[in-house]
Amino acid sequence: MADADEDVIPRSGPLLEDVDLSEEIQDFRFLGTATGNDVKIPKRGEKDFEPHETALHPLFVRMGRTLSKGEDPIGDDGLRGQRMWFLPEEIIYLVERGTIDLRWPATGDDEDGRGLPMSLQAAYAMFLGEQQGLGGALTFERYSVYSGLKRAGYTVLRAASFEGSGPPATANCYPPLPQRTWQAGLLSLAWLKYIFHNSEKEGHERLDYGLGIAPGLYRSYADIYRRLALIPWYDPTNTQITAASQSSPTDGEIRVTYHVWKPGSATFKKSDHGPPDFRIAVVDARETTAPSLQQLGNLMATLPYEPPKVEDQLYQKLKHGYKNVILAIVDQGVVSYLRISDAAFGRERLYERAGRGFGGKRGGRGGRGRGRGR
Template identity: 40%
Template sequence: MADIDEAVIHMPSQDASAHIDTDLSDETQDFRMLNSISFLTDGSQQSLPKRGEKDFEPNPTLFQADILSASRQAMHNALSYPRLHHPKTQVVGIYSPNGPIPLRSAQKLDTITEESEPSKPAGTDIGVHPDSCVYVPAPKGQYFKSIGQADRWNRVWLLPEEALYLLERGTLDIRWPCSEVGCADDEGTDDSGIPMSLQAAYAAFMGRSGLTSERYSVYTGLRRLGYTIIRAPGWHDAEEGAETSESQQIALQKPQGLGLGIAGVFRQLLQWLYKPGSATTALGPVVGLGIHRSYDDIYQKLSIIPWYDPTASPSSPAPTTPPYRVVFHIYKPSTPFKKSAPPSPDFRLAVVNARTHTTIPTSAQLGALLESTPLDPPVGEKMSRQLYQRLRYGYRNVILAVVDEGVVSYLRIADSAFGKEKLYKQQNTKGNKGPWRPRPKGR
């Protein structure tokens, strides 16, 4: 009887109320199937193992505790498997804690010939970003088509987020420099031969040159989805990263005045009759006096409330405030990208930490953020036919990446122009029901 009772306790309940819809991703998974994989010797297994069965309720025995312990141990064994680099495809990068530096031979010549010159920002003399901290002497692979910057000696320099991303996915092997470990540099290279662990890379790169965990989470998430992502001019919080508009706005100039005499008076009279101006609501009717040839003139006079025009260039754009500032330029996987001449980005993104900024951004903050982006009006055949698509797209748009403890939510903020959509000028479109047909008689 005791064995039967224990077996009953171990089996899941048959009660319908106990089987509640549960998201399996929120529960502890059974990783014991990883024990059946031979990581080191068996190379014939081409498919991933399936998940095991899962109990939906706890019981007072140690049966489930043993299962969880074995599952955790299997997970730790799988994570402790050493990741190896094939000698033919191995890419080695060297950490440079002081930023971009020239080659040893070129550096010696610079110290001899340019001792009297003032110091310049790191990286400006060799043509790479001054925040770069890892260089790859012999780059290989498709990732370097959109990552890194090459200097005069064909070394590719990586930013902290780029180096950490490649190291995390196992594409790059970062080595400590000889200056950090104190080894002898006999061959004239900075490679000490000591690899940098992932924990050491997080400690060295995270927090360097404005890189935060929130920005890195957004960067890695979009990179894994196939997007090309680069830094925007507003990356550093201490600098103003407002962008200038790509196309200058042309101010429409009004006529200064009319000539004196009978011709000028007659021209003013015709303009008052056929081109009615703004209505005066202080005295008389709102529509005003005059001859109205169409309903458009009447509706135009009824629009007495000024509306916002996003195409008008502001007199003095307000400065943006962190974190409501564009920090990433994003390109779709289908967009042709060239590192030497990046095209106009498909998306502009700002990263917000939900834990430190718990309130909704104000209208002034969003307005300054939108004004820092260039004008991007809704154009195209589809946009010209659909009103709601034009309003949703807007004339300026920014994506807010709100990060809450690693969970990223993307919000699109657009600057729409409701006043530019004249509903009275749109033609009434009939439905797709076809012409009128008489109802058949009978039945």
């Protein structure tokens, strides 16, 4: 009886309608996290869980059926106009990611008519070394570079020299010819006469003092460095196209293999690829020795002429050069990237740079401490 009475007695404590939230202590610890700018993780590479552009392919196929189509090389069956052609490296890459189901062609004994499923090992055995008769076999080294760049989010396409020596050097591979008038020609002749006279006089003075500096008054170190400039230097802006450069083929082991664009590049479009951000030549470290000067010269002759920007820093100009290519050296699966540039060290004079003063913001040496407590 006592237990039944206790159940009827109301429990002590405030009711929900009697609680005033304004009188309670507020917790403002998480107020700073409620900001308007949401933190976004940078997107690099392809994600399997995100929607892909291939979801619109059926729509494009239905749109394309309204137009006339030529004869399909495989046959005019029910799959006409629904096929998509892939390169060998694209097939292996998609099989690795689990995007496609690769199957061996069906035979008359297959019950479902879909063919035999192929594993990743079978895809490697099938497509590595494909197109050997065309001189552009997909080797393991080339696929290692391709898959690594694709996973990093880069756009990778085959270069024209993937299957051979590629097209010969054209006029865009060399600096443009200067347009001169007869007034500029007379002025240049006068300057040449003046420079030749001064250089001849300066040459006699240098012979009198050997390779040292002639006595005199020098206002800066730049004047002394100019006097020490004795060795002729290579100037890529003076190179011109010749018949020999057009006929000299690139080496079969060292040639541009892939054109690469950065993730989200504004210059790349499916209709117009535009100039690539990088040109990569894949080299097998176990089969190829260090490239010679002639091999690098033939390789540089096939690259377009792209001078550095005037506003770039000194070391950025030397790194970019007037032509550049990246050697992807593959040693048993380990890829090392090495940039080769056609730079002009003689044009970028280090001693003519405006140096910055040392010390604090107002110039001079910074203040020196005299010890603790003084």
